Amino acid sequence: MYRISFWGSGNVAYRLSIALKVAGHPIPYICGRDKESKEKLVHILNKSENNPHNIEEITKSTNDFAFLADSDIVILAVSDDAIEDLAITFSSIGQKCDKKPILLHTSGASSVNLLSMNSSYGVLYPLMTLSKVKPVEFKLVPFFIESSNKEVEKVLINIVTSLGAEYRILNSPERLKIHLAAVYVSNFVNYLIGLAFDLCKPNQTFLMPLAIETVRKAFLYEHPSLVQTGPAKRGDIKTIEKHLKLLEGMSEHKEVYEIISNLIAKQPIIKTKQ
Numbered sequence: 001m002y003r004i005s006f007w008g009s010g011n012v013a014y015r016l017s018i019a020l021k022v023a024g025h026p027i028p029y030i031c032g033r034d035k036e037s038k039e040k041l042v043h044i045l046n047k048s049e050n051n052p053h054n055i056e057e058i059t060k061s062t063n064d065f066a067f068l069a070d071s072d073i074v075i076l077a078v079s080d081d082a083i084e085d086l087a088i089t090f091s092s093i094g095q096k097c098d099k100k101p102i103l104l105h106t107s108g109a110s111s112v113n114l115l116s117m118n119s120s121y122g123v124l125y126p127l128m129t130l131s132k133v134k135p136v137e138f139k140l141v142p143f144f145i146e147s148s149n150k151e152v153e154k155v156l157i158n159i160v161t162s163l164g165a166e167y168r169i170l171n172s173p174e175r176l177k178i179h180l181a182a183v184y185v186s187n188f189v190n191y192l193i194g195l196a197f198d199l200c201k202p203n204q205t206f207l208m209p210l211a212i213e214t215v216r217k218a219f220l221y222e223h224p225s226l227v228q229t230g231p232a233k234r235g236d237i238k239t240i241e242k243h244l245k246l247l248e249g250m251s252e253h254k255e256v257y258e259i260i261s262n263l264i265a266k267q268p269i270i271k272t273k274q
Contacts, residue, residue, distance in 0.1 A: 002155065002158075002159065003026045004017075004020055004025050004026070004027055004071060005068040006031065006032075006074075006077055007068065007077065008076065008078040009034055009041045010037070010078070012106050013030070013041065013077035014044075015130045016077065017077075019138045020159070020162075020163070021059075022050055023162040023163050023164075024053040024055070024162065026055050027045050028059065028070065029061070030045070030062075031067065031068055035063075038061050038063075042061045065093055068090070069090075072101055072102065073102045073155070075105070076104065076115075077105075077106050083107060084114045087115045087121075091117040100118075100119045102121065103120070104121065104123060105124075106124055107123070108179030109180075112172050119148075121152065122153070123144070123175070124145055125144045127143070128140075128142075129186050129190075138163040142166050142168065143160045143163075143165055143167040143168075145167050145168070145169055146169065146170060146171060146175065189215075198253065199246075231243070232260075232261035233265070233267075235265065243257060244257065244258070
């Protein structure tokens with residue numbers, strides 16, 4: 001059990017703090033500038049349904065970083081651009097305190113070295129799209145961890161294990177590659193689904209089985225190109241022309257359709273292992 005405080009009250013802080021509280025870790029403080037979202041998260045963390053281990057310490061809201069110094073761990077669940085400045089601020093506060101909490105960030109794209117002015121630090125990166133509106137089973141979330149030393153590494157492993165999740169130790173350059181790949185399979189796919197919604201409302205829900213099967217099938221083989229289908233793959237020019245005609249006046253949709261269709265048509269055949 002670790003006393004874990006957060007700077008931030010956005011999507012990652014929201015979901016991760018609740019999961020950690022349910023797993024038995026006290027959350028002493030939620031710190032940040034957004035008063036409304038911060039206090040809402042504090043209220044949720046103090047609900048009995050999120051405290052199955054009957055933790056006596058309640059969660060409090062603060063905008064004073066100094067309060068967090070009494071925690072075992074402080075997690076910076078903030079935008080990438082804010083990490084280094086907050087780490088510097090925390091370091092200056094920590095120099096005045098006897099206790100030296102472990103400082104973590106949750107970013108996939110930011111180096112662990114942004115925290116290096118602190119004595120003990122690391123990365124706890126959940127490879128999952130997180131939002132306040134939809135709960136997630138953290139036992140299904142892979143974590144990528146990095147640490148300043150073996151003691152911090154052990155703490156990170158204990159945290160992930162308490163969530164029932166899997167982990168892999170990965171350095172910052174490799175984690176950045178994973179983050180970039182995640183943008184393709186999550187953010188870009190979500191954007192394309194939005195374009196699809198525009199085209200077929202009110203029948204968009206019928207696309208769900210197809211979307212699920214497409215992703216499932218893509219991961220069953222050595223490379224998704226082996227199961228690529230559709231008019232661009234087949235070279236079905238007449239169908240492509242019909243689609244483009246439907247997209248007249250929808251410049252964004254048409255541009256995306258043409259770019260991706262051309263890339264699919266040029267995609268090399270991946271040879272399978274014999």
